[in-house]
Amino acid sequence: xxxxxxxxxxxxxxxxxxxxxxxxxxxxxxxxxxxxxxxxxxxxxxxxxxxxxxxxxxxxxxxxxxxxxxxxxxxxxxxxxxxxxxxxxxxxxxxxxxxxxxxxxxxxxxxxxxxxxxxxxxxxxxxxxxxxxxxxxxxxxxxxxxxxxxxxxxxxxxxxxxxxxxxxxxxxxxxxxxxxxxxxxxxxxxxxxxxxxxxxxxxxxxxxxxxxxxxxxxxxxxxxxxxxxxxxxxxxxxxxxxxxxxxxxxxxxxxxxxxxxxxxxxxxxxxxxxxxxxxxxxxxxxxxxxxxxxxxxxxxxxxxxxxxxxxxxxxxxxxxxxxxxxxxxxxxxxxxxxxxxxxxxxxxxxxxxxxxxxxxxxxxxxxxxxxxxxxxxxxxxxxxxxxxxxxxx
Amino acid sequence: xxxxxxxxxxxxxxxxxxxxxxxxxxxxxxxxxxxxxxxxxxxxxxxxxxxxxxxxxxxxxxxxxxxxxxxxxxxxxxxxxxxxxxxxxxxxxxxxxxxxxxxxxxxxxxxxxxxxxxxxxxxxxxxxxxxxxxxxxxxxxxxxxxxxxxxxxxxxxxxxxxxxxxxxxxxxxxxxxxxxxxxxxxxxxxxxxxxxxxxxxxxxxxxxxxxxxxxxxxxxxxxxxxxxxxxxxxxxxxxxxxxxxxxxxxxxxxx
Numbered sequence: 026x027x028x029x030x031x032x033x034x035x036x037x038x039x040x041x042x043x044x045x046x047x048x049x050x051x052x053x054x055x056x057x058x059x060x061x062x063x064x065x066x067x068x069x070x071x072x073x074x075x076x077x078x079x080x081x082x083x084x085x086x087x088x089x090x091x092x093x094x095x096x097x098x099x100x101x102x103x104x105x106x107x108x109x110x111x112x113x114x115x116x117x118x119x120x121x122x123x124x125x126x127x128x129x130x131x132x133x134x135x136x137x138x139x140x141x142x143x144x145x146x147x148x149x150x151x152x153x154x155x156x157x158x159x160x161x162x163x164x165x166x167x168x169x170x171x172x173x174x175x176x177x178x179x180x181x182x183x184x185x186x187x188x189x190x191x192x193x194x195x196x197x198x199x200x201x202x203x204x205x206x207x208x209x210x211x212x213x214x215x216x217x218x219x220x221x222x223x224x225x226x227x228x229x230x231x232x233x234x235x236x237x238x239x240x241x242x243x244x245x246x247x248x249x250x251x252x253x254x255x256x257x258x259x260x261x262x263x264x265x266x267x268x269x270x271x272x273x274x275x276x277x278x279x280x281x282x283x284x285x286x287x288x289x290x291x292x293x294x295x296x297x298x299x300x301x302x303x304x305x306x307x308x309x310x311x312x313x314x315x316x317x318x319x320x321x322x323x324x325x326x327x328x329x330x331x332x333x334x335x336x337x338x339x340x341x342x343x344x345x346x347x348x349x350x351x352x353x354x355x356x357x358x359x360x361x362x363x364x365x366x367x368x369x370x371x372x373x374x375x376x377x378x379x380x381x382x383x384x385x386x387x388x389x390x391x392x393x394x395x396x397x398x399x400x401x402x403x404x405x406x407x408x409x410x411x412x413x414x415x416x417x418x
Numbered sequence: 419x420x421x422x423x424x425x426x427x428x429x430x431x432x433x434x435x436x437x438x439x440x441x442x443x444x445x446x447x448x449x450x451x452x453x454x455x456x457x458x459x460x461x462x463x464x465x466x467x468x469x470x471x472x473x474x475x476x477x478x479x480x481x482x483x484x485x486x487x488x489x490x491x492x493x494x495x496x497x498x499x500x501x502x503x504x505x506x507x508x509x510x511x512x513x514x515x516x517x518x519x520x521x522x523x524x525x526x527x528x529x530x531x532x533x534x535x536x537x538x539x540x541x542x543x544x545x546x547x548x549x550x551x552x553x554x555x556x557x558x559x560x561x562x563x564x565x566x567x568x569x570x571x572x573x574x575x576x577x578x579x580x581x582x583x584x585x586x587x588x589x590x591x592x593x594x595x596x597x598x599x600x601x602x603x604x605x606x607x608x609x610x611x612x613x614x615x616x617x618x619x620x621x622x623x624x625x626x627x628x629x630x631x632x633x634x635x636x637x638x639x640x641x642x643x644x645x646x647x648x649x650x651x652x653x654x655x656x657x658x659x660x661x662x663x664x665x666x667x668x669x670x671x672x673x
Contacts, residue, residue: 033547043516045473045542046567047594049576188479189469201472208571208594306517306543307470319491320521321469 028273028349030340034222037346039313039339042221043306047205051213052309054128056223062127063120063230075119076234079152080109082116084235086242086398091370098391101252102401103239105264106375112403113232113264114145118214120231122149125212132156132211136186136200138165138193138260139330139378140172141403142216147181157181160199162192165330172407190324193334197308217261218338221309225266225338232267239398240271247396251278254389257400258283258381259352260296260332262341264402269350279351282341283381285327286354296325297354298337299345307335312342328357328411329377331403359384361415364405376403377411421509421537422563422586425460426622432644433635433671434461434624435651436513438481439498440490441467442657447498452505453661457668459508461624463540463646466495466514473542475598477649492522496530503535511565511586513540524553528560538563538586546576546583554583569594570610577617587622590614590642592629598649601628601637611641632670647671 034040034056042052062068076082085104093100105113118135125133133150135157137143143159150157159176163185166173176183189195197215204213218225218232240250255272257265259282272278287295295301302313307322314336315323327333337345344350355363360377363384368374375383379402386399405412412418425432435454439447451462467482467490474482495512502510512531519527519541531539539562544553549564557564563586568577571594581588590611592601601607614623625638626646638645656663 041548042545043543043548044545046572047473047569047591047596049545049569050571050573188476189483194470198470198472202475202596205473206595206599303521305520306515308472309543316517316521318521319493320518321486322517 026347028340028344028347030222030226036340036343038304039311039342040222040225041311042309043311044221044309045205047208048201051204051208052221058128059124059223059227062124068123068127071123072120076116080115080119081107082234083238083242084108086239086246088246089371092367095370096386096391097393098395098397100386101243101396101398103235103268103398105235105400105402106373106379106404110145110148111406112141112145112376113235113267114142114216115148116234116267117216117228117231117263118142118145118149121212121214122153122155125155125214126153128212130210130212132158132207133214134158134160134200134203134211135214135216136160136193136196137216138162138196138333139407140165140169140176141331141407143181143183144172144175144179146214146216147176147179150181151179158203159183160186160196160203162186162190162196164191165193165196169330169407192324193330194322201308217263218266218340219261219308219310219336225310225340228263229266229270229340232263233270235264235267235400236269236271239268243396249396251275252398253395254279254281254397256281256283256382256385256397258332258378258402259337259341260285260334260378261336262338264400266338266340268400273349280344280349281385282350282352283385284352284354285329285332285381286356287326287328289356290354294326296327296332296334298335299352300354302336310339312336312339313345328360329381331376331378332381353385355381355384359387361412363387364412365416373401374405375401376405377408379403420561420563425509426587426643429460430643431639432460432624433458434463434644434646435459436463436465436646436648437652437655438465438467438478438485439495440485440488441481441652442484442655444485444488444490445498446660447495448502448505449660450664451502451510453664454668455506455508457665458672459668460644461508462510463513464510466492466512466518468515468518471515473596475596475649477598477653481652492518492527496534499534499536509537510535511538511540512536516541516544525556528556528562531562532560538565540565540589542567546580550583565589567591568614570606574617577614577619581619581621584621587624587643588619589646590623590625591627592625593627595627597627599628600630601634615641632673635671
């Protein structure tokens with residue numbers, strides 16, 4: 026069985042390009058060119074040079090000793106939090122900006138939830154001198170003020186999405202509308218492994234640097250590039266797909282994707298898509314999404330703005346349906362506690378998104394021999410407000 | 419002969435009106451259809467609302483949201499349209515996004531359309547290749563027309579393919595834009611319309627998006643079999659005087 030995209034843009038039952046005709050030329054241009062451009066030697070050289078000198082890659086694979094003792098396993102943290110701009114998001118924006126340049130685009134648009142992808146996009150636009158417009162839900166703008174300021178300082182225009190529920194999904198709608206209205210000179214940098222084909226594949230390829238490095242680092246540190254478990258949190262699922270990518274075909278490696286359970290899967294305030302969702306179409310691809318019986322998209326809830334999305338990428342839907350990866354959920358409370366635990370045991374303040382992945386370690390049992398890799402997708406600076414309120418700091 | 423075919427054979431300068439089902443009042447759907455026919459509309463596009471309408475501008479987004487908030491669903495819409503053919507004789511299309519159709523079930527959807535006397539649909543985010551592979555047979559078995567969109571950026575080969583798959587009309591989008599923006603008939607737009615005219619398609623054509631005045635409607639009729647008005651009509655609906663506002667709006671186009 027293939028876990029990767031086929032020539033029609035599908036992963037099993039999921040994927041495709043469910044887009045209005047107005048977007049067809051843009052998406053088709055991308056589909057016809059992305060593999061060619063990414064495969065080009067000059068692209069690869071420039072991409073890797075920037076990842077090294079600008080982003081600061083490779084990101085360390087850190088054996089967290091005290092955490093390992095606590096859980097009775099070798100817990101390795103893939104330190105995407107140490108990247109420039111503080112999360113894995115920049116791997117993708119570097120790749121897409123180089124691609125946009127090669128397609129001759131002059132203007133960049135993006136959507137953002139917590140603001141991490143917006144900041145990563147504004148950053149690469151500043152780096153390359155391209156116009157940047159970031160769509161962000163009005164509610165998210167209010168709760169992520171520091172990231173809004175960062176984007177503005179980087180020269181981006183931040184446009185509030187005031188439609189629908191005024192959060193990430195609506196910011197994505199607004200970005201798509203912008204692209205419809207600006208079909209020729211604009212490239213849309215989608216921040217996750219969602220959207221019409223080829224976006225899920227393209228973003229996964231750019232993020233796959235995470236697992237590519239991890240395999241090399243595991244060999245260096247353990248002599249074996251097959252960990253027993255790989256854990257990552259899933260909103261749309263880009264850090265997880267990057268973390269899983271080079272392990273997917275090695276079925277001995279157990280892949281665990283951690284969704285945001287919010288206040289609890291059954292409370293009505295959750296973003297646990299595989300538990301609460303059904304198959305359907307959102308933002309241009311067929312996947313699993315949270316929706317009403319009538320097919321209206323339901324607003325999710327998570328304490329973490331980066332996981333507050335009602336769907337998952339189509340490749341995740343495929344990994345879920347085939348059972349290749351296990352999808353579990355962690356509540357807001359569990360994630361925040363895990364964030365505090367990592368801070369106090371290892372001196373690392375994680376993003377609340379990443380804290381969801383860490384929290385799942387509590388629910389696993391080990392024999393002392395297992396090698397476990399957890400993707401620490403981002404740092405917690407942006408979440409200090411939430412941590413402060415929750416823990417009365 | 420189908421109602422759509424008959425309309426295009428017998429009439430020029432066809433005036434088609436789009437409106438959102440369940441808006442302004444949840445139960446206004448059928449009354450608006452009836453009032454529109456009486457006021458001279460030739461063809462109706464009834465929008466079934468979706469929570470994430472990416473091809474639509476602010477007016478239709480807002481009407482969709484209000485309709486959903488008031489409790490509109492596809493199931494309810496088909497109930498509201500139960501007596502459609504007792505009250506309305508012009509062709510009626512349903513227009514909306516693919517996800518509600520998938521959840522309703524494509525086959526159930528087609529059957530329900532036929533049952534109430536809907537003549538076809540427009541599903542902007544249902545791609546041609548998916549339609550061909552999975553849905554064409556069901557649509558055709560039920561005698562439903564599926565209308566595809568063409569934009570100024572659509573290639574000639576693709577337009578031919580769309581023309582081959584359609585059996586109602588080809589929906590020409592005036593400019594690459596979301597709904598509800600003013601049509602600017604520049605040299606480029608005229609070139610695009612002329613290019614389509616020169617292609618001599620098998621299907622009739624209708625021009626939509628940005629048509630909001632007699633002037634823009636006449637422009638559409640110059641190049642196509644007619645024009646489609648959506649946002650401008652939805653904006654003009656007055657919940658306190660539904661019939662009056664419909665009459666006043668339609669008079670502008672019937673002079």
